[in-house]
Amino acid sequence: MRAAVLHEIGQDKLEVLDDVEAVGFGPGKVRIRVRATGLCHSDVSAMSGVLPQPAPFVPGHEGAGEILDVGDGVTGLAQGQRVLLCWLPACGSCPACRRGQTQLCLAGFMNAGTPNFKRPGGDVFGFAGTGTFTEEVVVDAGCAVPIPDDVPFDIAALIGCGVTTGLGAAVNTAKVEAGSSVAVIGCGGVGISAIQGARLQGAAQIVAVDPVESRREAALGFGATEAVAPEALADAKQRITGGEGFDYVFEVVGRSATARTAYETTRRGGTLCVVGAGALDDFLQLNMFELFFDEKRILPSMYGGGDVLRSYERAIALWRAGRIDLESLITHRVPLAGINEALEQMRTGAALRTCIEI
Numbered sequence: 001m002r003a004a005v006l007h008e009i010g011q012d013k014l015e016v017l018d019d020v021e022a023v024g025f026g027p028g029k030v031r032i033r034v035r036a037t038g039l040c041h042s043d044v045s046a047m048s049g050v051l052p053q054p055a056p057f058v059p060g061h062e063g064a065g066e067i068l069d070v071g072d073g074v075t076g077l078a079q080g081q082r083v084l085l086c087w088l089p090a091c092g093s094c095p096a097c098r099r100g101q102t103q104l105c106l107a108g109f110m111n112a113g114t115p116n117f118k119r120p121g122g123d124v125f126g127f128a129g130t131g132t133f134t135e136e137v138v139v140d141a142g143c144a145v146p147i148p149d150d151v152p153f154d155i156a157a158l159i160g161c162g163v164t165t166g167l168g169a170a171v172n173t174a175k176v177e178a179g180s181s182v183a184v185i186g187c188g189g190v191g192i193s194a195i196q197g198a199r200l201q202g203a204a205q206i207v208a209v210d211p212v213e214s215r216r217e218a219a220l221g222f223g224a225t226e227a228v229a230p231e232a233l234a235d236a237k238q239r240i241t242g243g244e245g246f247d248y249v250f251e252v253v254g255r256s257a258t259a260r261t262a263y264e265t266t267r268r269g270g271t272l273c274v275v276g277a278g279a280l281d282d283f284l285q286l287n288m289f290e291l292f293f294d295e296k297r298i299l300p301s302m303y304g305g306g307d308v309l310r311s312y313e314r315a316i317a318l319w320r321a322g323r324i325d326l327e328s329l330i331t332h333r334v335p336l337a338g339i340n341e342a343l344e345q346m347r348t349g350a351a352l353r354t355c356i357e358i
Helices: 041-048 107-111 153-159 162-173 189-200 213-221 230-241 256-265 288-294 308-320 336-348
Strands: 003-005 015-017 029-039 062-070 082-085 117-119 122-126 136-140 144-146 181-185 205-209 226-228 246-251 266-274 297-300 330-335 353-357
Touching: 015 336, 029 082, 029 153, 029 336, 041 336, 062 153, 082 153, 153 162, 153 308, 153 330, 153 353, 162 189, 162 246, 162 266, 162 308, 181 189, 181 230, 181 256, 189 205, 189 213, 189 246, 205 213, 205 230, 213 226, 226 230, 230 246, 230 256, 246 256, 256 266, 266 288, 330 336, 336 353
Parallel strands: 181 205, 181 246, 205 226, 246 266, 266 297, 330 353
Antiparallel strands: 003 015, 029 062, 029 136, 029 353, 062 082, 082 144, 117 122
């Protein structure tokens, strides 16, 4: 089958090959025909080495498709069923799951070191234990989440990661209060979803911050009340909050420099929500006095900070009701053969979310 493969960490292009085989099918597993997958910045970060990932590997973790086969012992799933892929399934029995923090379950990471594919030349891994830039993938049954028939594959793919992450950051993690002021730094697909989440929660002012003009313009259509370039953020803080700072600031880039800016843009007693996935060697520096004196809450948000299955259901319900716009998030559509063009669009900020149709 066809799949896009990165041969070595640090390469910036993928090779679309037709000699890749999905492996590992058996008890407790399902084989999925991928129909659509989103290109997330985390895929690019794994390619560059910012996020740890063994190579060679097939990127992609935001996908949807149909079940081709079901292994022994799998219940609740059947051949032909429409599903989205959950890259971080909950085991239901670990301490995090028992506390109700299923987004912190580590069971899914145990599969990240097991190859999902093979080629004549050897094993190939799947990013985050999945790897959706391919025609077929074999995953644990818990990774396959049934979706209603009225949810298109491209919309379901977005819900599988970016939408759930951004919405959840505003709704589950930060718990944005009605009438509050919000700034969102980084307005790709996840940042736009955080903006929509803040709007849903009733924020009065939502400032979108991004260096790319097209993204700033797009953010206004998703609920931002103002959009500024990073160099204009200090002025927006002064104008909107009287210099005090925003009630909530979302960092959706994954860099210490922007996290530091976000901290300084948050009011005393306010909330900094860190959504971006950064590098192991990129450290955020805070001095002990400001940490104590400012009493700012620093809240990381992992996969939307809540039960992902419930978050999927909520996103679908809100989309059906017209309360969130997911169709407009997809600004580019390409076949698998056009993956490198899509990567370039993401790196330059030309796309909010690219759907790869397989």
